Amino acid sequence: MTSLPEIKTPMTPRRTALVGGLMVAAGPLSISLYGxxxxxxxxxxxxxxxxxxxxxxxYFAAFALAQLVCGPLSDSWGRRKVTALFLVLYVLGSLVAAFGGSxxxxxxxxxxxxxxxxxxxxLSRAMVRDQFTGTESIRILTLINLILTVAPAIAPTLGSFILLFGxxxxxxxxxxxxxxxxxxLTQWATRETHPEAARVRFRLGNVLRNYWVLLRSSAFMVPGLVLALSFGGFYGFAALLPFVLIDEIGLSTFGFAMVMLIQTGAFITGNVLAGYAASRLTGPRMVQVGLVLIGLAGIGFAVGLRLFPNAVPAVMLPVALWMLALAFIGPSTTAAAMAGFGSIAGAAGAMTGVFQVGGGFVGATIASVAFVQASTALTTLTPIMAGLTIAVALVQRIAVRSKAMSPPQT
Structure with missing residues (x-):
């Protein structure tokens, strides 16, 4: 494992989690706020x-692909400078959208x-990787992951409230x-976590080479694919739930908002449990717990509505199990994917973001266009995503065991 460069004035875990969480929140808020x-x-x-x-x-496409640029740039220029540059583009885009008129x-x-x-x-992930590894990094990423997933749940309600005033x-x-x-916040209340001694010159060849290193490494790709598939399933059923619960089951808009509190509550509960478990379980054990939960969720999605048509619990119980699973899978797989790549943490953080956001985009797109009826998609696509998530993790585990059991070559 690559050792962490010495940072003279590192941030505390709490400050790192708070800054990272607020940075991450901008993404899902900007997806759902104007819905x-x-x-x-x-x-x-x-x-x-x-x-x-x-x-x-x-927006989703730009969000996913731009991470491939901002990560390597931050490995060369530092986290704070690149953060400021990209956030200026965000503010400019907000103004263009507000006043463009077309x-x-x-x-x-x-x-x-x-x-x-x-x-x-x-960069929130890169900032964590710059300073922390192991259990501490998982605990911080758990808090950041909580905000990443809860933000889109509260954003529509917040958007509706803002519309009351304009x-x-x-x-x-x-x-x-x-x-x-x-x-x-990032310029005056955040310290630079990537020291100049650890920076690498930004060259396109180096960037492509770093990404090729990540894509060739099973140590990165397996947790990255688990992350993509698990979040792909989440964004997939998130796109389907309004149509299933409102159009097919017949909930009112207010009833839908109340039922969705189950999803938010389950994820908050999961993060509390995951934060407690992180100090007692290893990262692989955390992922195993998540895989069991996501397997149960997949079974629930496959049989729930078929056995109990138009029953809200048949939909929301698997949703709750999936949200609990994400709380255990997300931080641990992210930490595992980045663990051996401290010298290119920006690139590794960017690629994990691409996997997570890109998996969500693919899942939501397939759920929206590949099925005529939303409930059919929910009972078909989501179990497949759960099965693929488990299969990828099991294949890697079998490969590791086989390698460990094979006799040494002479």
Whole structure:
């Protein structure tokens, strides 16, 4: 394992978790905050529903891909400088979206926002890896992961509340203000965690070589794929739940909001349990607990609605189990993926972010376009994602055992 470079004034675990969590929150908040206003935006800009949904897709794509750039840049220039640069793009994108006045400029604004928030996931993880390893890093990543997943659950409610005080333009101004607050936080209340002695010159060849190292390493790819598949399942059923619970089961909008508290509560509970368990269990054991939970969730999704049609518990019990699983899987797999790559922590953090966000994008896209009926997608796609998550982890475990049992070559 690559040793950590000495940092003269490291941040405390609590400050690292707080700063990282606030950075990460910008991404999901910017996805979900303006969701309640999307029909109004489509109407006022005189465009189609498809173009409105495209504003989500371009943001998601920019969010995922830009991490491949901001991570290596931070390995060369330092975490704070790159964070400020990308957050300026985020603020600019928020202003373009707020005042553009056309769907084309809204799309431009959303692309800039997606590029800007990419620093949240990538560099928050790099900042943790710069300073901490092992159990401590898992505990910090657990807190950051809590914010990453809870934020999109509360963002629609927050967006609806903001709309009581103004038009949809106000939502983007609030995003811009949050970006400015993050710039202030990361420049004046955050220490540089990547010392100059550990920095590498930014060259395209080096960047591609670093990513090739990660993609060739099973030590990175296996936890990365587990992360992608588990979060892909989450974003997949998140895209389906409104259609299943409201359109098919018949809940009101308020009833849906109340039922979704089960999802948020389960994830908060899971993070509390995972934080407690992190000091008592190894990272692999944490992942094993998560895999058992995600397996139970997959079985629940496969049989629940088939045995009990139109029953809310048949939907939400598997959701709760999946959220509990993510609390155990997310931080441990992230820490495992980055553990041996301290010298390129920015690139490793970026790639884990691409896997997580990209897996979510793929899961949500398949759930939305590959099935005619939402409940069919829920009872088919989600169990498949659970099975693939477990299969990837088991294949790696079998390979490790086989290698350990094979006789040494002479």
């Amino acid at each position: 309640p206003a999307l029909p109004t935006i489509v109407s006022e800009l005189g465009t189609s529903d498809a173009m409105g949904k495209l504003s989500l897709a371009v 769907i084309e400029l809204l799309l431009v604004g959303r692309v800039l926002q997606g590029i800007g928030v990419s620093v949240g996931v990538a 038009s949809w333009h106000l939502l983007f101004l609030v995003m811009g203000a949050y970006g400015l607050a993050l710039i202030a």
